[in-house]
Amino acid sequence: MSKPLEILQKYWKHDAFRTPQEEIIASVLEGKDTFGLMPTGGGKSITFQVPAMMMEGICLVISPLVALMKDQVKNLQDKGIKAIALTGGISSDEMIDLLDNCQFGNFKFLYLSPERLQNDWILERIKNLPINLIAVDEAHCISQWGHDFRPAYLKISKLKEYFPKVPFLALTASATKRVQDDIIEQLQLKNPxxxxKSFERENLAYMVFNVEDKLRLMEQILKKNPQPSIIYVTNRKACSETVKQLESLGFSATYYHGGLSSKEKDNHMKLWMDEKVQTMVATNAFGMGIDKANVKTVIHLHIPPNLENYYQEAGRAGRNGEKAFAVLLTNPSDVIHVESQFLSVLSDKEFLNLVFKKLCNYFQIAYGEGIDEKFSFNINQFCTKYGFSVLKVYNALQFLDRQGIISLSQEFTEKISLQFIIPSKEVIRYMSLNPQDEEVVLTILRTNPGVYESQSVINISLIAKKSNSEENKVLAILHKLHEKQVIELHAKNNDATITFNEVREDERTINRVAKYLEAQNKLKTEQLKSVLHYIKEDKICKNKLLLSYFGETISKECGVCSYCISKRKLKIDTTIVQEKIIGLLKIQEMDSREIQKLTKYPKDDVIFALQNLLENDSIIVQTNNTYSIKTLK
Known part of the structure; x- marks a missing residue:
């Protein structure tokens, strides 16, 4: 039998394992239940893919991330390894075919979401497969104390009854000690x-800067470090706006978010990966499976929702082992307003119920129907129709997704609908004159019998599959038919697809998951407080703060974070600086840059003095980030 290293070299072209990959693989090969906590970039997938290749049978991989499943299946297939993913939107007939392939086709990997295990017939089929290993990715989702709890994960332990001798491998990139213990208990791991792997990244300097002019500081950072960088923002609009600002300053940049088409994502990614541009500006949609070793700087322009996400995104810097920077930029108004803004977009039970009902009405789903139906979805159009806040609806949909009620796929899609506008005998004549188009046209007619009577939505991927064509060829033929006035063609862009995983039951549906909503809202509030503590705490090493959150205690300071650097600097008497600032503000309101220019003190000393004055209620900060003397009422 091949050794793990031989498998690694043959299929993954790596010469050695990273710590603790080899140890985890050895444990799995010994048939033991195993728990692996490997921070982002640690190569979790190797720990189940390598041993699965060494054993007879098929590895069952449970993951909540559709895009990651598709990505890993494609990578395995590119290596000549047979793998399948049961993602949302697949019909029962297609699933039966895929599971038949797993049973009789010598496949090595079956990927599925935890929600699939709630279907009894799928579970029955899986029970009959020659499973050699069960890998649970993103295992923190099983814990109510985790940042991404999904109740469907609680069903995974049921597999223990059917596969008592098959090792379980639980993997996560970020989990506190409380979550780790909960994972082991909920999955019923036996003496795992x-x-x-320590969360400490000795080459990564964690920096937090409280400034009014984020763009100016960002400019200084990127000029000083011209290597590849990532800038994380919270929404799509900020992506394009930040790119424009960077370009106006002479930097090359591109952007990435869930509203881009697959082609646009690939093109933008390639520009950055090939270093045709220095900076990738992105939402949290960017990062999964990204392994660019020489990222020098990761900058967060906005406050992240939790330290788990922040740690993973910041950790994309410095994977080559060289010194790198994780920079979090805030300003006084960020910290003041974030809590109220955050709380205002959390859903309560009443709002969740309302959104679910409106969603069903929007897609004309009757009570007791809707299971496995898939729809293209534009969240802005939905919110405009019903007068909802986009962010609040997005949070509600994410919650419904995590509960398995719907599957929300945030991938750009193009909804195509068409109607034939010439008689059927003329369509037959067209096919005789254009035989190269015949198979596609016939497939459309067979699949959508109503295309003569009205506009019908066309599933391009299904048409391509049934006609043995490429999707691009199908689209080209449709546009050709439109130009020749054979059909009337409509294309409408959508930024997501929604699959309903169960029948519509309105309040009964929501009542079942409402108990988790309150717990999740409480957890999110606690997590935000941890982020704000990390930002505001200016008397402790940032590395120590972050490690402490994840349950690690170290005595030494890192020496390279923003706190450690500021501590090394010789401080000017803060009282003198504060008196100078008060004198200036008695004349007029000013921002910190103007104050620094007029006082001629170092920026850090000015910021420190301003913070002291704010804490002592001597001054106030206005909404335009200028400071003024606090007047007594």
């Missing part, structure tokens, strides 16, 4: 081997 524990492998936890």
């Amino acid at each position: 081997s524990l492998f936890t």
Whole structure:
């Protein structure tokens, strides 16, 4: 039998394992339940893919991330390894075919979401497969104390009854000690081997800067470090706006978010990966499966929702082992307003119920129907129709997605509908004159019998599959038919697809998951407080703060974070600086840059003095980020 290293070299072209990959693989091969905590970039997938290749049978991989499943299946297939993913939107007939392939086609990997295990017939089929390993990715989703709890994960332990001798491998990139213990208990792991890689990144300097002019500081950082960088923002609009600002300053940049088409994502990604542009500006949609070793700087322009996400995104810097920077930029108004803004977009039970009902009405789903139906979805159009806040609806949909009620796929899609506008005998004549188009046209007619009577939505991928064509060829033929006035063609862009995973039951549906909503809202509030503590705490090393959150205690300071650097600097008497600032503000309101220019003190000393004055209620900060003397009422 091949050794793990031989498998790694043959299929993944790596010469050695990273710590603790080899130890986890050895534990799995010994048939032991295993828990692996490997921070982002640690190569979690290798720990189940390598041992699965060494054993007879098929590896069952449970993951909540559709895009990651598709990505891993494609990568395995590119290596000549047979793999399948049961993602949302697949019909029952297609699923039966895929599971038949797993059973009789010598496949090595079956990927599925935890929600699939709630279908009894799928579970029955899986019970009959020659499973050699069960890998649970994103295992923190099983814990109510985790940042991404999904109740469907609680069903995974049921597999223990059917596969008592098959090892379980639980993997996560970020989990506190409380969450780690909960994962082991909920998955019913038996005397598991524990492998936890330290969260410490000695080459990564964590920096937090409180400034009014984020763009100016960002300019200084990117000029000083011209290597590849990532800038994280919270929404799509900020992506394009930040790119324009950077370009106006002479930097090359592109952007990435869930509203881009697959082609646009690939093109933008390639520009950055090939270093045709320095900076990638992105929402949290960017990062999954990204392994660019020489990223020098990761900048967060906005406050992240939790330290788990922040750690993973910041950790994309410095994977080559060289010194790198994780910079979080805030300004006084960020910190003041974020809590109220955050709380205002959390859903309560009443709002969740309302959104679910409107969603069903929007897609004309009757009570007791809708299971496995898939729809293209534009969240802005939906919110405009019903007068909802986009962010609040998005949070509600994410919650419904995590509960398995719907599957929300945030991938750009183009909804195509068409109607034939010439008689059927003329269509037959067209096919005789254009035989190269015949198979596609016939497939459309067979699949959508109502295309003569009205506009019908066309599933391009299904048409391509049934006519043995490429999707691009199908689209080209449709546009050709439109130009020749054979059909009337409509294309409408959508930024997501929604699949309903169960029948519509309105309040009964929502009542079942409402108990989790309150717990999740409480957890999110606690997590935001941890982020704000990380930002505001200016008397502790940032590295120590972050490690402490994840349950690691170290005595030494890192020496390279924003706190450690500021501590090394010789401080000017803060009282003198504060008196100078008060004198200036008695004349007129000013921002920190103007104050620094007029006082001629170092920026850090000015910021420190301003913070002291704010804490002592001597001054106030206005909404335009200028400071003024606080007047007594």
